[in-house]
Amino acid sequence: MSQAAKKKTILVTNDDGVNARGIMALKEELDRIAFVEVFAPDRNWSAASRTMTFHKPLRVDRVRLLNGSVGHMTSGTPSDCVSLAVLGLLKEKPDLVVSGINAGLNMGEDVTYSGTVAAAMQGARTGIPAIAVSVDTEADELEIPDYSKAASFAARLAALILEESPLPPGVLLNVNVPRIHSERPTEVKVTRLGGLVYRNYLVQGKDPRGRNYYWITGEPRTQVPKEEEGTDIWAITNGYISITPIHLDMTYEPLVEGLRKWEDKTWFA
Numbered sequence: 407m408s409q410a411a412k413k414k415t416i417l418v419t420n421d422d423g424v425n426a427r428g429i430m431a432l433k434e435e436l437d438r439i440a441f442v443e444v445f446a447p448d449r450n451w452s453a454a455s456r457t458m459t460f461h462k463p464l465r466v467d468r469v470r471l472l473n474g475s476v477g478h479m480t481s482g483t484p485s486d487c488v489s490l491a492v493l494g495l496l497k498e499k500p501d502l503v504v505s506g507i508n509a510g511l512n513m514g515e516d517v518t519y520s521g522t523v524a525a526a527m528q529g530a531r532t533g534i535p536a537i538a539v540s541v542d543t544e545a546d547e548l549e550i551p552d553y554s555k556a557a558s559f560a561a562r563l564a565a566l567i568l569e570e571s572p573l574p575p576g577v578l579l580n581v582n583v584p585r586i587h588s589e590r591p592t593e594v595k596v597t598r599l600g601g602l603v604y605r606n607y608l609v610q611g612k613d614p615r616g617r618n619y620y621w622i623t624g625e626p627r628t629q630v631p632k633e634e635e636g637t638d639i640w641a642i643t644n645g646y647i648s649i650t651p652i653h654l655d656m657t658y659e660p661l662v663e664g665l666r667k668w669e670d671k672t673w674f675a
Contacts, residue, residue, distance in 0.1 A: 414440045415498035419487040421451040421521025424433035424479045428507035430472045435561035444477030445487040454521035457483045503529030506539030513638040514600035526578040536578040537632040537672035542585045556583040576654040600637030
């Protein structure tokens with residue numbers, strides 16, 4: 407690791423909360439390559455997407471993290487955490503934003519739900535290179551997830567970005583790591599976003615007072631269609647680490663010219 411990289415600052419956040427094991431594993435690995443500042447929510451904000459808090463003030467407290475180091479706990483969302491740090495609570499703009507490590511994958515069309523990805527998007531929005539990191543934790547709810555390999559990989563990727571600055575403005579890297587059970591190095595695939603990750607359905611019932619309730623839930627897809635080869639979903643299904651570049655500009659360029667013929671038909675008198 408170059409001395410230049412070690413002088414850089416990395417802002418770390420997540421959507422699982424400041425006391426999550428994933429963010430601690432991530433910070434400890436990133437501490438090896440740069441100066442790390444943690445700004446993380448005081449609770450779980452999974453599926454918060456890019457929620458921002460404009461209707462009330464936010465609180466920020468210095469706290470002891472799980473390993474005894476100092477971090478910042480906020481009352482805001484993952485996107486708020488990045489904004490608070492970048493808009494004034496850090497003396498200087500960080501060189502990189504890393505969000506995670508999320509307990510659970512963030513892939514395909516479902517990335518738009520993710521608070522983890524949203525925090526990285528907020529970093530990219532402010533002109534800072536950003537990474538979102540998630541790991542597969544589906545198999546056994548009683549098993550404590552192993553974040554060590556995902557954290558080690560995230561640190562190596564962060565070092566590359568700090569040393570080579572390969573990310574253009576408005577772009578973030580969405581990283582998903584499969585469950586790794588061996589010491590053999592896991593291959594990496596650069597991918598595109600896949601389609602649906604979960605099949606959603608509605609559970610209906612009645613509470614103890616007889617009122618109806620509705621619970622939106624879902625089951626992961628068990629098969630990946632051939633046309634999704636090369637996607638993040640395909641990579642994880644086949645045991646690869648997936649890196650997907652995501653651009654904040656979501657314009658569908660091929661349709662722009664075609665829609666311009668409507669301009670004269672949709673004007674208002």
